[in-house]
Structures are given as C-alpha cells and as structure tokens.
Amino acid sequence: MSIGWLKDNKRGFRRRAFLRGGAGTVLSLPIFESLIPRESRALAALDTPKRLITYYVPNGHNMVSWRPTTAGKTYTLTPNLMPLAAMQADFMVVTGLNNQPAVPDVVGDHAAGTSASFTAVHALKSTTMLKLGVSLDQIAATQFGKLTRVPSIQLGMEDGKLVGGCDSGYGCAYSNSISWSTPTTAMPKIIKPQVAFDLLFMGGTGGAPVSQADALKRKAYRQSVLDFTIGGTKSLATKLGRSDGRKLDEFLTGVQEVEREVNSATVMPVSCKPTAVSDVPAGQWDKLAQVFADIMVLAMQCDVTRVFSFMFANAVTGRTYPALGATRGHHDISHHGNIQANLDLLTKISTFEVQQLAYLMTKMKAVPEGSNDMLYNSTLVFTSDVSDGNRHNHDDMPVLVAGHGGGMLNTGQHIVYPNANKTKHGNMLTTALRTVGAMDLVGDGDNVLPEMLNI
C-alpha cells in the first residue's frame, strides 16, 4: 500500500525512490502481479495486437515551414519535419484537410479546435455544460479496450491554468482534454509519469510484492469492497433525477472498470520487465515527453493497454521554451502577425515537437513484433487545434499519420487534398480507426480516404 504522499512521512520514500532510481541505477520490480487477462493473451497469440495513439500539439504550426512543397511518394521533407527523416517510409504527411466542426461559435477557435481535433464534432459553446462526441481513441477503446487490463490511458504534459477562463466561453474541458468517452465525459489526463507508471504496471496501487496467497486474499477483499460500492451505487441511482443520474453513471462505469481490472489480475509474463521511470526536472519538456514515450512503449510491450492519447500541452498554452529562444508564451508567438522572428520561433517549437514524436516512433520501431515491429502494428495520428495560429483556420489541418496500421497505411508519401475540395478531417480519423479494425465513422466523417490506404 503506498503511503508516499503522506505529509512528513519519512517512510514514504519507497514508491518515489523506486521510480526515481539512483544515479544510473535501474530498478525493476521483483514480482509482478497482474497484467494480461487470459483470454486476451490467447487472442494476442493468434493476432498481433494493433495500437492507436492520438498525439496533440497546440497552437498549430508555421505552415510555410511545415508543408512539404512536393507531393506523392517522392516528396521532400521540410526542415521542420527533418527529425523524422530516418523514418520517412513509416509515416505520411497529410495536408489540406478541413475540420469544419472545429470552427467555433463566433470565437474560441482553440477550444473548439482542440475538442474537434480527434472527434471531428462541433462543441457546444458553454462554460459549464459539456457536449461534444466520442473521440477516435475512445471509439477504439470500446472496440478492444476490454482485451487489455487497462482500456486506454490519457497522458499529457500540462495540468491547466489555475485561474481564469480557458477560451472564450468554452468550458476548460474543451481545451484540456482530447479524449472523450461519451459526448459529455472528457477524460482527464495524467501528467505525472510515476502516476501513469503505477496505474499501468502496478495495478494502480504501487503495491509491494506479494505472495500468490496474499494476492488472492487482496483480490477477495477488493471484490467485497467493490460489491458494496456497486450495489450502493445502483441503489442510489434509483433515487436520482436526470443530471444527477448522469454524473453517477460516470462513476458506475468507472467502478465496473476497476472491478474488471481486479478480476483480470494474473501473473505477469516473464518477457515484460518494466524498469524505472526517472524523475524529470520542471521545464525539461523533451525529457518529460521521452519518459512518457518510454511508458507508452512499455505498456505496449506488456500489452497492458493498446490505446493512448497524449497532449504535448493544453490549448492556448502559454508555455515558454527558453532553450529554443521562445521566452514569450507559445500561444502569444503563434499570433505571429507574419513577423519573421515569430515565424522562426514557431518553426523551432514545431521542430522540437516533431523531435519528440520521432523519439517515440524510433522506440516503437526498435521493438520487434512477429516479422515486423511495434511501429508497423500501430497507427498514430499527430495533429493540432488549428492550422496557422495567426489565422485560426481549420481548413488546412496539419496532420501526420505514423505507423503502418499493420500494413494497411500507405505510408511514405505527402497526400495533398486540394483546399477547395473540403475533404473532411473526420474522414482521416475514420481511416485511422479502420486501420485498427473498427468500422465506425468518426465525427462528421462519412467515408475512408482511399489515398491513405494500401488497397
């Protein structure tokens, strides 16, 4: 039982010490409870698992430096995209897509754009009432989330402003979440690596090593607590009206998910050896992104979950990148006014973001799976809330689709959709979903984009 957060508790070192490791020390867990349900291991043996990652960066890009000037398979990478040069065959650049649902009611492009980035749904403009749609990753999670111990995980690198509004009359959830499990439920993200690590690899508890007998006892205890909770929740639900009932329903869904996890606990396969997560000093966003990338790759290796979302920062982030020369806030700079110094800074920030994507892709590519590798078996969609931060336009979305989707994605090209065609961003999301085996339409999507697929 972790008591690491106890105030003034000198014995609270255990969990943190494990996670930080010593100088150069790599610690691993002596015994693992958990992780793969038997039925999913059986499935995994038959069929290499597919993974889906949604990767969000805020404030758009300097589209001039972002967009390759040539199209097709022989296109030339821009300097902005050069960090991906070694893997040019493993992703595609897609430009010219129109995310019409991202257009806000009068103002609020960042909130409406962020919430539509992976839903392609138009957000209800309200500060308290949320209404959007289900996001790409969560549609996938309903399809194959049950095959793994954790259906999906939401990660990010910014908690959100502590005061004030977020964006022009839109509730903060629209700016701070890209994962929506229902039209009214924004999935909050984990911003601390050690919390994510514990949830994924330690059954959430950071529990000390236990014997098989103790593990069984713990399971019995948790089940009895959950039985009481679920019974009480259902009983309470009968006494509530509409809005209250909806809140309680979020709770019940979560408790039932916890119950499923408790019951899926089996012994960890020997091949899966999570190692230490290192602590990252504040402000080192590259290091932090890399730790999260390590956690994602590890979770895929252990097949703890197959669905991930990652927010580089929240919408309208005021984050500075002093090491890149960006001492003003990112959002501020993104209103570049066509001033070259601002545009150059945006290119630097964007290149930095692409470097972190490259780190993740490189790690995935280095993990062999069957006759291919992890990246080959995955689909990763990288996009933003707006195209050009100065114009707030949503009709030329900056999109990278990485991984091969198990061979379905026609990678290694720059696909240019003519702006006038208003090709739907939602169709790109629908196509991505198709590559991981789900047939649903995403948001305003009504078809797949055949150009993206190997047919």
Add this chain to the structure above:
Amino acid sequence: MASPGLWQFETGGGRKPSGIGLSVRAFLLAFALAPAVVGCAGAVGDPGGPPDNPSGGGGNGVGGNGVGGNGQVINQGTDPGRVTLHRLNKVEYNNTVSDLVGTALHPANDFPADNRAVGYDNIADALSLSDVQLQLYQNAAEAVSEVAMGMQRSKVVTCDPVAMGDACVRSTIQAFGKRAWRRPITDDELTGLMTVAGVAKMQNDTPDVGIKLAIQALLLSPNFIFRIELDSSPASLTPHPLTEYELASRLSYFLWSSMPDDQLFAAADAGNLHDTKVLSAQVTRMLQDPKATALVDNFAGQWLFSRQVMDTGVDKTLFPKFDDALRTAMLQETKLLFRDVAFGGASAEALLTADYTYMNDRLASHYGLPPVGSTDMKKATLPDTTRGGLLAQGSFLTVTSHPTVTSPVNRGKAILTQLLCTEVPDPPPGVNTQLGTSMTGTTRREQLESHRNDPKCSSCHSLMDPLGFGLENYDAVGAYRMMDNGSPVDSKGTYPGSTGTFSGARELAKLVAGDTRFPDCVTQQLYTYALGRAPVTTAPDHMDPATIQRISHQFSSGGYKFETLVQKMVASDTFLKRRGEAPAAGGMQ
C-alpha cells in the same frame, strides 16, 4: 464615485450613482447582452450570434437571453435552482480525508486536474469523472484506510473489537460512516458494511482488518466521493428545503472546503440548522475557525488570480532575481490582505484601496521600499503611494503580464472580468494581436495606442486598455518603474464609460472600488463559489438575479463587510433549498 455601466451607451439609459435596481441591471445586462458583448460595440463579429447556452431556459449556463433590458423589473422568482451531484474536487478530497482521519493527507495530489468553469474549480457541472480516476480513488481509499487503522487507530476505534466482537466493529463503522458520508448511515447500509468487514474473518484476519475494509468501502462509495442532495421527488420542480445534513455540508464545503465538524453534525442531529439564529451563529463560528482559510486559498486564490503566481511564466533572463521565494511572498501578500477583509472586519473596498500592505524583506526590496526587517511577512505602512491594494500587488501584476513585457490588455481585462464582472470577448480570428513592426512608439502604451487606431480592435480595447495603462508603472513582474524602454511612463487615463480621470494605480483603484459594478461583482463571484454553480440568468422565474441583487444591496449598504455577504448568502433560499428536475426536457439533453 460611480460610473455608467459599459453598455449604457448602447441602450441609452443613464445611471444613477447608487441606485440598487440600476446597479443590478448592470449585472443582468452583462449577462443578458452576452451575445451583443461579442464585438463590444457591435463593430466586430456578429452581434446576432448564437447565445452562450443554446439549451435556453432551465440550464445552468451563463448567458443567453430572457432577462434584462432597460427598466425591466426584476422578478423575485420562485425557483431556487439545483446543484448537480457534486464530486469533491482535489482540494476538497484532501481536506476531507485529512479531517476524517485526523492527520494531513494528500492522496488527491495524484488525481488528474479538476476542470474549472466560470472561474472556479468547484463547479459541480464541470466536475466529471473518468475510469482512471476511479482507479486512483481505489488506491486512495486503501491508503487512507491504512492510516485510519494504523497511526490514527486510537481516534477511529474506541472500543476493543477483539474482546467485544461485532458490537465494537459495528459501532466503529457506524461512527466513521456517519462522518465519511456526512449523514447517518441506514441500518441496511450498516448491514452491508458488516458483510464487507466479515470477509476478513473468513480469511482468518483480525477484526481490525475487517474495519479497514469497511472504511475502504465507505471511501469508495459515491456517498463519500460526491456531495449528495436528494429530492424526494426527483422529477418535481417544487422547491424543498435541504435536509439538515445536506445543509451542514453546503456550509462546510463553502467555508472550509471540507466536511462538517462535530458541532455542525450536532446541530444537524438536533434538527435546528435551518433556524435562522442557529445558522447565523454557525457561520460566525465557522468564519473564525482556522479552516476558513480555505476561502483565502480557494475562493480568493481563484477570484483574484493569485493562485497562478506560483506557476506563471516569467523570463528568467530578463528577470533573473524572480524566484520561488518572491512568488511565495507575492502570493502571501494577496492572501493576507484578503484575510483582513474576510476575517479582520475590513471593508471589501480595502482590497483595492488599502493604504498598507504585507511584505517581507524580499518583497520590499523587489518593490523598492525600505526593508521591514524580517523574512516573515509583516504588515507595513507605506512611505509613498506606489503600493496599496490588489492592483499594485506583485501577484496580480505578474499573473496578468506576458513573460517578458507587461500586458495592459490582460490587466484591463482582469479588472473587467474579475472585479466588475464585465465579459470581454477574445479577438476575432485573423486579427494580428502581436505588437510587432507595424506598431510605432517607444513605450508599451504608445505601441498599444497605435494598435488601437484599427477600428476592428478599438471597440473592445477602448474598454480594456485604459484600465491597464493605469498600471504601467509596474513592469512584467510588478517592480515599480518611471521609465519604459527609455521613455517616461504615462499612467494617466479616463475611466472607460465615465468622465472620471486617474493617474496611477491608487487613483484607478479608487474608481474601480467606487464603480457600482464592484459590489455586484464581489457578490456574484462569491455566490458562484458558494453554490458551486453558475448563476442562472436565462430562466425568468429563477431566484438568482433577485437574490444577488438583494445580497449586493445588503453588502454595499452594510459597509462592504465580508461576513455580511456570507451571512446573507447562506440565509438565502437558493442556498437553503433545491428542487428536482423535469425528466427529459427537450433540447440538447
């Protein structure tokens, strides 16, 4: 000193300095005209744009239409509204488990951030839940139960469960359960909890383990994680009083961000918390309790933006001395001034007009003032007029600045939204908001003045910028300056919408404090926080507008005393009552 409301020019109405009906009209207009606000003077954007909350009447959203208009009589209303099932936010969760087991615990530090709405993180409608969070609740329940049955065991268990057996287990669970669920637990619930505890016996564990499991069950229950207020007829719109225990929780989470204490439970047990005198005495007592500093941290910290100062971006190369110690001192300065207002009997106007401040040597040095001779914060009289009041405080000035330079726009906007409750829209897309090469002038003010020559910008910026210019004697980290970029600072201006002129922060602050929107706004801000919901202005029969009007009047005519504000708020029907909700009302649901 009063000034016409910003929107009076459009609607053609004059405004008396302190007419109550009129002052509240300003409040209503600020909401009712929300669509018209877009574009400020109708010059930008689409004045006929959609309302903020398309769900129309009955929703909890701010904005929309249906109320307001010049000379319209404000309906007293009969609808007290309702607060949606309220999940404990991170602060409330930490405080509650700490009070429950009697030692400081912070399990919620690992929870995902709470979504804020209408400026606060305790708005029930915005506090959602995800699967991951439930997993973290389970971890926290287990960890808290370890503490409760570990080092705090003697406080939790007051009998001998080995000698007395089930009777002791039962009484322990019953007592802990009442405090955890903030109401007595029923016989059926107790039976269920005894079943949970009994599982330990089946595994040959001690009764203590059984109690620990029951505590986990109590803490993982929605009765703990949510503040639950029941309607005997969930679909009935007829108002009804809260139960005694529900009211005790409304009080304790408003004033303490935590669970009720023994005295509140005792009052609820006695069944007289709805008694006006009892209620008032409880409020007085609670405001004197140290736990009421929650109002400083959570209400004022968000209302006055001071919470953000620990986290706001500051350029280290330009301001190498700006460190955490200075941030902390700035935060303390604002907290201590608010404390004087909330608990020290000072007038709320003093938030703006105080002729003293709190400093330690670090902050005094940053302010260019003589040292106070202490590393602790000390109340200090001021040798000149460069400081005094929120608008001249480092926290406010830094949080509303860019990392490298001041932002008169942000500062002006913060005054409008936080202190006058007047919303200003963000710039429309396609507008260059960067002060770049197209701007002329040396000082920040000169650059912005040139920027405002663009009519697309000036309609809104003429409302915000002049307020911010009054604070141009303070740089991006709140240090005092006479020169900006080599030229003298000009901090003179005319208060928007009036003929009142000012020079510098102190004079500007007096005008803001004298604006009749100020008491309305203080009332509205605290009202929102107290109830954990946005005031409803879209439903014609709702009590919110008239209630806020009445409280604001009592507040301003009673010397701007914070306790008056709290007392009147707590005594209002919107705090004491609720109603059910019509099933499946058409529209967006």
